[in-house]
Ligand SMILES: Nc1ncnc2c1ncn2[C@@H]1O[C@H](COP(=O)(O)OP(=O)(O)OP(=O)(O)O)[C@@H](O)[C@H]1O
């Protein structure tokens with residue numbers, strides 16, 4: 374079905390846009406930020422992802438006749454508004470952190486500036502794209518970190534929550550560190566190596582396991598990854614694989630290895646390794662799969678399981694242990710009568726009070742070691758001085774004020790979309806994966822820990838903190 378993603382929005386966005394059209398001047402501009410508050414799996418950061426799809430969605434943003442007819446049929450909106458939609462040219466400017474950047478709670482990871490009506494209409498679609506891929510990239514980072522360099526194949530298509538989640542989830546999984554995918558459409562679209570072994574049905578389709586393995590080896594003599602757990606891993610699967618590997622070697626082929634998909638993987642892999650080595654197949658690889666995630670992988674490796682590759686499906690593609698990234702889209706400034714007014718959403722919980730104004734996020738690196746040690750959220754027109762007294766961005770932090778010096782500051786938000794300009798965001802997923810790896814390598818190791826990570830400091834400049842305090846005071850009538 375051909376779907377126009379401009380229509381992928383919540384009804385209230387259209388209702389507000391129609392209302393803005395009726396009540397506010399057309400030229401009123403607004404700035405909104407995307408940020409999140411809680412890291413999935415009690416981690417300390419999220420890997421930002423989904424930007425390529427955001428830019429593509431912005432480039433394609435339009436309403437066609439069938440959309441306008443449908444919206445008219447709701448009997449909610451004025452003809453003037455429907456005409457605005459029909460002739461709309463997106464006039465928004467977007468800045469964003471590059472895909473693959475580790476981003477901390479409260480930091481704007483994408484900002485949109487443009488006519489209020491348009492900026493409002495983008496909310497749901499942008500959150501949908503960014504929240505999903507960032508969630509899966511973050512989970513993939515955890516899983517691949519646990520795998521400690523062993524290649525991880527993304528196997529989740531059959532368990533993903535729908536086709537889009539499988540395809541864009543596979544893309545995000547590579548950004549977070551996966552080496553390949555079994556999802557052929559994702560592999561084709563994003564130039565990811567397509568990888569795979571065989572299913573139990575192949576083994577069951579022949580009179581016995583040995584015949585099944587031999588048939589596979591005949592069709593794929595150089596791609597003989599054999600699934601050894603259909604009947605009994607150690608009594609039949611591995612011995613039969615060894616028989617076939619000997620036949621392959623005798624005909625000049627290099628056996629690939631085995632996949633274990635059930636049982637106690639540590640014990641099975643250890644014994645399989647001994648049997649393969651004893652038969653002279655030290656190079657044959659052992660792949661493990663079966664509802665694995667970072668916790669099980671860590672446990673397997675701690676037990677010394679001799680696993681060379683992992684195949685990971687459901688727990689990765691759904692981020693099963695922590696399946697929501699609650700990124701939000703909040704107004705930061707509004708232009709009325711040509712004047713920018715910073716805007717704030719005040720909440721009963723101080724943690725939820727938003728950051729006003731046009732902003733920039735800086736990552737601060739120690740001048741000598743080039744290691745990142747803190748981020749600072751500033752107003753976009755501020756220039757960071759060499760020494761700066763900053764305020765903790767987390768209102769619950771105990772140490773509220775700190776002085777920072779001897780750093781180099783890298784601005785993270787970059788322009789990615791503007792009317793009439795071709796966007797220039799990286800699309801090579803392995804280049805993005807490399808950027809992720811390198812950016813992570815500059816962060817403190819304790820911040821990257823999978824369990825109880827050290828929380829990385831994020832600060833506000835005094836100007837931004839003051840602006841926020843002033844707006845809170847105005848709101849409280851002080
Ligand atoms: N050594 C291990 N340490 C921790 N978890 C393990 C270990 N070996 C396997 N597991 C995990 O234990 C679970 C075992 O799954 P389950 O109880 O469904 O058995 P199974 O072997 O998959 O049985 P089935 O024959 O139905 O496939 C899986 O999630 C797997 O990842």
Ligand SMILES: O=P(O)(O)OC[C@H]1O[C@H](OP(=O)(O)OP(=O)(O)O)[C@H](O)[C@@H]1O
Nearest residue numbers: 528572573634662663664665685686687
């Ligand atoms: O467990 P996951 O991490 O989601 O990895 C993908 C799973 O999908 C397959 O199982 P399935 O029972 O669907 O088919 P098969 O075993 O017959 O291939 C495969 O064998 C894995 O167990």
Ligand SMILES: O=C(O)c1cccnc1
Nearest residue numbers: 528555568569570571684
């Ligand atoms: O190729 C495989 O082994 C595979 C692919 C998808 C799901 N499970 C296994």
